[in-house]
Amino acid sequence: MSYTASVVGASGFTGGELLRLLDGHPEFEVAQATSRSYENKTVGSVHPNLRGMSLRFSSPEELDSVDVLFACTPHGVTMDHIDAFREAADTVVDLSADFRLNREEQYDEWYDGHDRPELLSESEYALPELNRENLAGADLIASGGCNATAAILGLKPLFDADILSGDEQIVVDVKVGSSEGGAGGGEASSHAERSGVVRPYAPTGHRHEAEIEEYLGTQVSFTAHAVDMTRGASATCHVYPNGPVSKGDLWQAYRGSYEEEPFVRLVAGGSGVYRYPEPKAVAGSNFAEVGFEVDPRNKRLVVFSAIDNMMKGSAGQAVHAANIALGLEETAGLEFTGMHPVGAP
Amino acid sequence: MSYTASVVGASGFTGGELLRLLDGHPEFEVAQATSRSYENKTVGSVHPNLRGMSLRFSSPEELDSVDVLFACTPHGVTMDHIDAFREAADTVVDLSADFRLNREEQYDEWYDGHDRPELLSESEYALPELNRENLAGADLIASGGCNATAAILGLKPLFDADILSGDEQIVVDVKVGSSEGGAGGGEASSHAERSGVVRPYAPTGHRHEAEIEEYLGTQVSFTAHAVDMTRGASATCHVYPNGPVSKGDLWQAYRGSYEEEPFVRLVAGGSGVYRYPEPKAVAGSNFAEVGFEVDPRNKRLVVFSAIDNMMKGSAGQAVHAANIALGLEETAGLEFTGMHPVGAP
């Protein structure tokens, strides 16, 4: 083990997923997992898959000195505690929205403002496919939103290859699992009310629009639907390029962007059961699947992307970014390839 | 009982649903249920909810004379047997696609042509919200496609109220249950492969585009996704009107179109768990839920509609149309209001 790590807010879903990844990571040792509510309980008492770890939750008030601190706290907490976090660790990876956007005005518009706007320019967005070069050596990393990640991965090659210019209408229709809501939850997230749904939520004005706009340079029309799975986010992007685009053009564009990427699989047609991206095909893994189709009748492109929101959409992305920041093997600790068959993971 | 009815192709999913509805209908007596594969077996041996019916499947070769014949056969069968069907019954309600479109060229483009194109102009599209006046007294009725029904119900008021003119880009992003694929099915529809999916299928070029175009007079960009439910179809339409539209305008438009409709519920915001249309809220019923939201940032309207594809999307719609054709109470036999709670129906 070369590095020590702590997870702040470790009793939540992303916190648990980070503990799992760090515990199985060849270069990290988990020094601390904090939780106010579960202090002194074993991490396995909350996360049953971690029953083999002897680690107990400790108070978030007393942070150990570590190499990397992962903050899995709700929006607003990291900006309040950022000084303590940076004092405790050389590298801070924040999984909340607190350092994802670059300008204070954006926080005024989309969130409830920002307490430490002067730090916004210091943070690096964690998505390696977008920002790999700046992550090396970064000491404040903002892990992206799961829906934004899915949308950005789907759309980015169209901008890289100049198929889109940024002034087109782009519809991003997203389907997500219940873990996006986090642990706990009220009546709407109870099993009886939540199971079997195709439930529109945040039909307009979803905050991830801001992230997508920030990193793709284009406005998108975003709508999310809750569907009956626990993990997973699937984005279908409907775009209307100004000129004609062939399937070959798309293959070239997507291969150009992702050929060397260790965690992106292109899935666009072919035979068999799995012809397009599906969240269940990447469940538990850090892979993203991206695919596309041309609709000549409507002069439309349809782009599909699928991730596990707990992995590529949060904890896995955070570890991937930390690997790059520290100069480790990018895929270290993220080798799990998913399962087949798998139900609604 | 005032009328006799038969169901041809009664061992399939829509056939079973029709048997259920007709058996509980105050004005219909089921005279015959045909099935080549299950001849002489009780209808309850295939449809477990119908174990209380003593009816047995009979051969499709020998059709009784009835008042109304419902054809639940695969596409292409009704056009081949239409003379026999019309000889057996005064009124034929076809649940396949064989008489949904009006022109032979459309069948050449979207299907494998049509054997009896001269009859296309005689059939009436079953959707009462669109075509009530022509259904009275109709003797050849074409029940619409489930996805087309969901999309049309969502979009129609925008055209009725001149909010859309027909030249706008319209994205129809649909999520459907596994019963759409019908009984039987291969590897892709096996539980292990199909459960938990968000699976794009027919990402472009879906045949229901033709129906929507025919009855709304506009082209739409349609994409369907299989999700983890058995019954249900949910359509999210993303549209960009040319001028500004307020939520009040939308309420006025949708109330104008649907205020008097017995089977359409408007659900657009408010408090509680169920703020927008959801398939599970109408499961087992003939209701459609329709709702909407304005996205001023993107000058977009988002319209949601949800139906039970087995009911409003096929068998319920067929009975509704037959009720109108025969001059019966429109809601006769269709009073079931759905359940709460209900899982993934």
Place this chain on the structure above:
Amino acid sequence: MSYTASVVGASGFTGGELLRLLDGHPEFEVAQATSRSYENKTVGSVHPNLRGMSLRFSSPEELDSVDVLFACTPHGVTMDHIDAFREAADTVVDLSADFRLNREEQYDEWYDGHDRPELLSESEYALPELNRENLAGADLIASGGCNATAAILGLKPLFDADILSGDEQIVVDVKVGSSEGGAGGGEASSHAERSGVVRPYAPTGHRHEAEIEEYLGTQVSFTAHAVDMTRGASATCHVYPNGPVSKGDLWQAYRGSYEEEPFVRLVAGGSGVYRYPEPKAVAGSNFAEVGFEVDPRNKRLVVFSAIDNMMKGSAGQAVHAANIALGLEETAGLEFTGMHPVGAP
């Protein structure tokens, strides 16, 4: 409409189901639906399937005079308010456990005692298959527990036919849906934690043992498991009769007990997909399916029963009992036969 009815505690799951049934019942008019939390809101704001009802929740403090009052309140409430309930209505049907058992000692052992033990002998257990003769004219009716109902329906014919004598070991292994836990609910019933489970709960000492013992005269070893459905309860009873029993003996016993019962279907083998009782085959209906198999190798009988816990297990049973109490057609308002196909209802 011949009778007025009120539902006390109408915002819960069983309350909503009762509203649905009474609203569709030819002989009942719903006069009042009480809810402390949702006072003045429409019943459709909580139960989306009831959006067509204009009824609003009213305060439980002001009870209208009605013919029948259905109490859907948590255990302990009815015994506190029984005088007010009986003053408001000629017939009180309680869906809680407050009047299911007959002796105060049972409440001391299984619950937290009883405030009005002198009334215990006045109440009638609602299960018509067990107690039809005493329900006619009854004015205090105790609707049974869902798990107890499933178990009793499965085992009763074995006692009726003297196949069991009451001193055998009887294992009752039950699988239930999430609606048994009622509306609301904490972390364990959140979708992310609850979906996909096979979760033992109340592995021993379940209170429904008391009911089964009371009405079958035998002790049972009861264990319940939460599984991934919203509605439904399935009981598998493993029993070891003292002498040899053939499948023919079982058919004779079960037909003897249930041949005339309007809501019990025997399902025991045969061909097709549905060979034994299944909750999903009765979803939304008041039917119980009961079936059995002989295990000669182990000298065991295996008995299966399946109900919709919201219907035959609570609201449907309550209406059935009220129908009998008032001398109405037994099946009035309970004609819905379930659906095929249906997912996890």
Place this chain on the structure above:
Amino acid sequence: MSYTASVVGASGFTGGELLRLLDGHPEFEVAQATSRSYENKTVGSVHPNLRGMSLRFSSPEELDSVDVLFACTPHGVTMDHIDAFREAADTVVDLSADFRLNREEQYDEWYDGHDRPELLSESEYALPELNRENLAGADLIASGGCNATAAILGLKPLFDADILSGDEQIVVDVKVGSSEGGAGGGEASSHAERSGVVRPYAPTGHRHEAEIEEYLGTQVSFTAHAVDMTRGASATCHVYPNGPVSKGDLWQAYRGSYEEEPFVRLVAGGSGVYRYPEPKAVAGSNFAEVGFEVDPRNKRLVVFSAIDNMMKGSAGQAVHAANIALGLEETAGLEFTGMHPVGAP
């Protein structure tokens, strides 16, 4: 990589799971994956999680020489091809039932006889918790049945500790996921019919009774139910010991049997959401959870065990046994600990 391995019958579910495990195993290199139906296709075209492997299916007629051959073929195939398999590999691990039982008569009773009965005594049952000492150096290994594995793991400590003697009535009530049926499948396993079920199958006379009897030395009354998950098997054993047993006795017995076992977790009460064994808590992992409760009222013990049928119930168990046979680290390639949260995996 120290060893080469091949998977025969690699397009099925257990074959795919083995490919996944062997591909991630530090000591194995996959030399060959055979499939008659998918010859020349990439393994990723069938198993979407394996899209990163460049391996293609090859003909089962031409077997490479390898160190270990894993046979994932249907029952009856391995006994026919055992000579070819053993010629191709020093160690053969069979995942079918062909070499699980020890005597020809058992195959006559429970299966369709056996073609190579003389080899039955040569094979070793793969369950390390039962048979570790004989697996070291074994060259013919029979991986056990998933349901039998779950039952044996739950009951074994009761025999080890003399709490049961073998003449008690033992009910084993099992709930399993759809992957147990294997890939493909007909109408009963279609999503529309299979989802949401609590479906009794093989209610009596299940073949795994033979395995349990063989390895525990006791007859059991076994009944299986299909429930709505893809992976997972959960066994609830209801047993009636002859004398009194306390919870402390049980802890002692289970700790005695499993304290040193790397893949067994004891979960018996406590706080939190996960108090007893659950399949979803071990999904994707090789862990078994085992727990228990005392029912003094009925003089009963209730024992719960949960596994992932694709892992501890087949492919994971096979790799575990191979690790022991070859003298490798027992947990090599099996470190994945499962996920939290996870839906219906």
